[in-house]
Amino acid sequence: MNLSRTRERLVVIGGDAAGMSAASQARRLKGPGELEIVAFERGHFTSYSACGIPYWVGGDVTDRDELVARTPEEHRARDIDLRLRTEVTEIDPAGQRVRARDVESGEESWTSYDKLVIATGARPIRPDMPGADAAGVHGVQTLDDGQALLDTLEGTRGRRAVVVGAGYIGVEMAEALIKRGYEVTVVNRGSEPMSTLDPDMGRLVHEAMEGLGITMVNDAEVTNILTGDDGAVRAVVTDDREYPADVVVLGIGVRPETALARAAGLPLGPHGGLLTDRSMRVRGHENLWAGGDCVEVLDLVSGQERHIPLGTHANKHGQVIGTNIGGGYATFPGVVGTAVSKVCDLEIARTGLREKDARRVGLRFESVTIESTSRAGYYPNASPMTVKMLAEHRTGRLLGVQIVGREGAGKRVDIAAVALTAGMTVEQMTALDLGYAPPFSPVWDPVLVAARKAAAKVRSTS
Amino acid sequence: MNLSRTRERLVVIGGDAAGMSAASQARRLKGPGELEIVAFERGHFTSYSACGIPYWVGGDVTDRDELVARTPEEHRARDIDLRLRTEVTEIDPAGQRVRARDVESGEESWTSYDKLVIATGARPIRPDMPGADAAGVHGVQTLDDGQALLDTLEGTRGRRAVVVGAGYIGVEMAEALIKRGYEVTVVNRGSEPMSTLDPDMGRLVHEAMEGLGITMVNDAEVTNILTGDDGAVRAVVTDDREYPADVVVLGIGVRPETALARAAGLPLGPHGGLLTDRSMRVRGHENLWAGGDCVEVLDLVSGQERHIPLGTHANKHGQVIGTNIGGGYATFPGVVGTAVSKVCDLEIARTGLREKDARRVGLRFESVTIESTSRAGYYPNASPMTVKMLAEHRTGRLLGVQIVGREGAGKRVDIAAVALTAGMTVEQMTALDLGYAPPFSPVWDPVLVAARKAAAKVRSTS
Numbered sequence: 027m028n029l030s031r032t033r034e035r036l037v038v039i040g041g042d043a044a045g046m047s048a049a050s051q052a053r054r055l056k057g058p059g060e061l062e063i064v065a066f067e068r069g070h071f072t073s074y075s076a077c078g079i080p081y082w083v084g085g086d087v088t089d090r091d092e093l094v095a096r097t098p099e100e101h102r103a104r105d106i107d108l109r110l111r112t113e114v115t116e117i118d119p120a121g122q123r124v125r126a127r128d129v130e131s132g133e134e135s136w137t138s139y140d141k142l143v144i145a146t147g148a149r150p151i152r153p154d155m156p157g158a159d160a161a162g163v164h165g166v167q168t169l170d171d172g173q174a175l176l177d178t179l180e181g182t183r184g185r186r187a188v189v190v191g192a193g194y195i196g197v198e199m200a201e202a203l204i205k206r207g208y209e210v211t212v213v214n215r216g217s218e219p220m221s222t223l224d225p226d227m228g229r230l231v232h233e234a235m236e237g238l239g240i241t242m243v244n245d246a247e248v249t250n251i252l253t254g255d256d257g258a259v260r261a262v263v264t265d266d267r268e269y270p271a272d273v274v275v276l277g278i279g280v281r282p283e284t285a286l287a288r289a290a291g292l293p294l295g296p297h298g299g300l301l302t303d304r305s306m307r308v309r310g311h312e313n314l315w316a317g318g319d320c321v322e323v324l325d326l327v328s329g330q331e332r333h334i335p336l337g338t339h340a341n342k343h344g345q346v347i348g349t350n351i352g353g354g355y356a357t358f359p360g361v362v363g364t365a366v367s368k369v370c371d372l373e374i375a376r377t378g379l380r381e382k383d384a385r386r387v388g389l390r391f392e393s394v395t396i397e398s399t400s401r402a403g404y405y406p407n408a409s410p411m412t413v414k415m416l417a418e419h420r421t422g423r424l425l426g427v428q429i430v431g432r433e434g435a436g437k438r439v440d441i442a443a444v445a446l447t448a449g450m451t452v453e454q455m456t457a458l459d460l461g462y463a464p465p466f467s468p469v470w471d472p473v474l475v476a477a478r479k480a481a482a483k484v485r486s487t488s
Numbered sequence: 489m490n491l492s493r494t495r496e497r498l499v500v501i502g503g504d505a506a507g508m509s510a511a512s513q514a515r516r517l518k519g520p521g522e523l524e525i526v527a528f529e530r531g532h533f534t535s536y537s538a539c540g541i542p543y544w545v546g547g548d549v550t551d552r553d554e555l556v557a558r559t560p561e562e563h564r565a566r567d568i569d570l571r572l573r574t575e576v577t578e579i580d581p582a583g584q585r586v587r588a589r590d591v592e593s594g595e596e597s598w599t600s601y602d603k604l605v606i607a608t609g610a611r612p613i614r615p616d617m618p619g620a621d622a623a624g625v626h627g628v629q630t631l632d633d634g635q636a637l638l639d640t641l642e643g644t645r646g647r648r649a650v651v652v653g654a655g656y657i658g659v660e661m662a663e664a665l666i667k668r669g670y671e672v673t674v675v676n677r678g679s680e681p682m683s684t685l686d687p688d689m690g691r692l693v694h695e696a697m698e699g700l701g702i703t704m705v706n707d708a709e710v711t712n713i714l715t716g717d718d719g720a721v722r723a724v725v726t727d728d729r730e731y732p733a734d735v736v737v738l739g740i741g742v743r744p745e746t747a748l749a750r751a752a753g754l755p756l757g758p759h760g761g762l763l764t765d766r767s768m769r770v771r772g773h774e775n776l777w778a779g780g781d782c783v784e785v786l787d788l789v790s791g792q793e794r795h796i797p798l799g800t801h802a803n804k805h806g807q808v809i810g811t812n813i814g815g816g817y818a819t820f821p822g823v824v825g826t827a828v829s830k831v832c833d834l835e836i837a838r839t840g841l842r843e844k845d846a847r848r849v850g851l852r853f854e855s856v857t858i859e860s861t862s863r864a865g866y867y868p869n870a871s872p873m874t875v876k877m878l879a880e881h882r883t884g885r886l887l888g889v890q891i892v893g894r895e896g897a898g899k900r901v902d903i904a905a906v907a908l909t910a911g912m913t914v915e916q917m918t919a920l921d922l923g924y925a926p927p928f929s930p931v932w933d934p935v936l937v938a939a940r941k942a943a944a945k946v947r948s949t950s
Binding site (some may be wrong): 043073077078081086087092093207310313336338339341342345357358359361362363365366367368373375378401403404405406418434436438439440441443444445447448450455456457458459460461462463464465466467470471478484 | 601803821825912
């Protein structure tokens with residue numbers, strides 16, 4: 027506690043979802059007379075939706091500012107001392123201070139804190155290969171990245187795009203580039219796109235992407251990126267082929283941005299993210315909190331830590347941190363691993379464990395896959411939907427659900443997300459009272475059809 | 489047990505969802521050598537979707553046969569002795585037999601049973617008033633009713649339709665008639681349409697219906713129906729007005745069809761439906777089962793019986809009954825009262841208790857209502873959604889949710905349905921890991937926004 031000041035000072039590192047949600051919630055609970063709030067952000071923007079970038083690039087969202095939930099000015103109007111273009115370069119937990127550098131001038135100075143929120147986010151994995159930094163090769167992690175990609179797209183005559191990686195960002199960027207009229211090739215290291223699904227479900231995504239005119243290349247390792255005489259990207263090279271490219275988007279995932287935390291000796295988990303307790307306090311540190319893409323979260327199904335960079339978690343973390351700093355009480359109990367995405371009209375959703383996750387954590391399981399429809403079969407626009415469900419052997423406890431289908435498929439995963447959180451068995455799920463009317467569901471909702479089949483399999487194998 | 493026969497005989501009364509699901513599931517588990525199955529149905533059809541009738545009338549479904557999930561011939565091919573146009577007129581539990589009459593010939597005969605399934609459904613409430621049976625006045629309970637209504641619509645030149653009742657059937661029929669080009673007036677006894685919602689949420693439906701060009705008349709009691717010289721309907725008369733009508737649809741609800749059960753001395757509940765145990769066995773009767781629209785179900789939230797005529801429950805009941813009769817084990821634990829419907833593009837959903845339900849069963853509650861959107865606000869076609877949430881005072885246990893919105897609103901109620909089943913508190917719900925991506929949800933799903941507000945209110949009032 028710094029006794030020379032009459033009010034406490036909260037310092038926040040990182041001006042996006044987790045950091046600014048924490049700051050805003052703390053401010054809501056404690057006025058400027060009680061709590062001073064200083065926030066450092068190395069970029070130009072605050073509180074923006076990185077998840078929205080593919081839709082901005084694709085043209086669904088026309089104005090970058092729409093992705094900004096709260097501007098720097100709005101934060102300042104709430105008495106948050108926001109310092110843009112200022113990068114924190116060191117955390118000194120013993121001295122309760124951080125060192126920050128003005129990105130423009132290069133000047134550095136120390137700022138002391140009573141409480142510190144670390145919300146440094148994630149950094150994209152950039153492959154260590156020749157050409158990865160060439161003109162026309164883009165990540166899509168920040169608004170600045172999105173703007174740079176759009177500038178390239180507008181300045182390039184060629185229409186061949188290669189997306190490296192076939193996870194959420196990869197498939198969403200494939201959609202964005204298709205919408206902009208590009209010939210799109212997705213080069214993927216794994217055996218099928220969407221490695222967050224089991225390969226049999228990923229196969230459905232693969233087929234749908236090809237149906238959309240996207241060329242899907244699996245089991246391919248990118249070795250280098252070729253550039254032309256002008257220094258601009260010309261092709262993406264894999265172990266056995268060259269894919270001509272006028273623009274390349276890298277969507278090969280992110281890692282927690284925890285260099286500062288590591289240097290400060292803070293506890294990191296197996297995935298390199300900060301480890302917190304349930305109140306989002308850094309483990310073993312009374313006055314440090316961390317949230318968002320730089321932390322690991324407890325997976326309630328596996329009982330192990332995971333790194334899940336996702337805006338919805340970051341917002342919850344910020345809310346919990348701000349409430350606790352503001353004198354309230356809140357916890358973040360963990361996640362079940364729910365995610366939903368789409369490629370054009372194909373909806374892709376998952377929650378809980380995949381087969382390989384279950385095996386890795388020592389769970390024996392039964393797995394079923396069913397085909398159903400989004401609406402009553404006779405109702406117009408009923409579209410096919412595939413649901414895969416995993417249940418624990420003998421106990422029948424739900425372990426995971428994956429859904430691939432069209433309109434109405436994606437958000438059905440929420441049924442399973444809540445059931446997982448509640449620890450339901452698939453037998454219990456068969457009796458769930460889900461909304462039914464012909465425009466919304468068959469008389470047995472697809473999730474119930476899967477639960478019935480899973481329950482039968484659990485019984486027959488017990 | 490009838491010792492004169494070497495195999496057991498199962499008799500089923502009623503050939504729609506509950507009865508034929510029970511018969512089919514029993515047949516799946518026991519072949520014809522073990523179990524004889526006789527099913528009586530007084531109408532022409534089996535296993536059809538009554539819920540689909542409004543969409544058939546409205547033209548979304550073009551062929552009546554599409555509403556039939558399984559035809560009489562299909563049932564017979566599975567060794568079910570199905571007797572159409574045969575009405576059971578008496579149940580004799582002591583003698584283990586039922587008396588049935590051939591509707592065409594009038595001949596009656598007794599059939600003995602070892603096990604009996606009562607699935608007699610519900611009968612529409614027909615108002616006891618002059619003109620209620622006039623030509624052009626229609627219910628929409630059965631496929632035969634739907635056909636009769638379509639015949640009237642095709643034979644009538646006038647384009648004025650009056651729908652009596654503003655529940656699910658009423659609003660769905662209003663949509664159907666609007667689609668067919670009618671001027672539609674809905675006459676409603678209650679203060680707002682959709683009395684399965686609280687009036688403040690019903691008000692939103694009211695406004696949306698008027699926006700669709702439907703004239704909504706609330707607080708109006710129909711006193712009689714006027715007919716012309718030709719005997720056809722001419723107007724619907726309320727306590728203070730006349731509404732000209734070329735066709736009238738009655739959608740004022742249904743009651744359990746339990747005259748046979750009552751005459752046989754079987755146990756009926758407060759709403760006139762049969763009372764069963766968790767295995768769907770008629771209480772106190774070892775060899776009688778009942779399911780579908782003729783039974784009362786346990787409301788898991790209120791702890792009291794309710795009558796909820798809905799195909800999805802009927803199918804579950806049939807499945808449970810057939811499993812138990814087939815020698816397996818299954819239960820129907822109860823419902824939480826989930827229902828979803830739509831009028832054109834307006835989606836209406838509810839689960840759990842309304843304010844008046846909570847009061848009636850002695851629960852004190854906090855109620856909140858929030859406005860959110862179906863997708864991230866910046867994503868195209870994000871549409872507004874209103875979510876009302878009730879939580880128990882002090883404990884914060886979720887009691888009910890009502891949602892009114894556009895695309896994506898209705899099935900979100902499933903999140904709350906599962907949470908209710910699991911007995912979650914609204915505070916627990918704030919941490920739910922629901923699917924998030926900009927095309928599917930704001931970063932805080934509308935249900936989470938409601939849960940956060942409800943949790944705050946519970947805390948502030950405890």
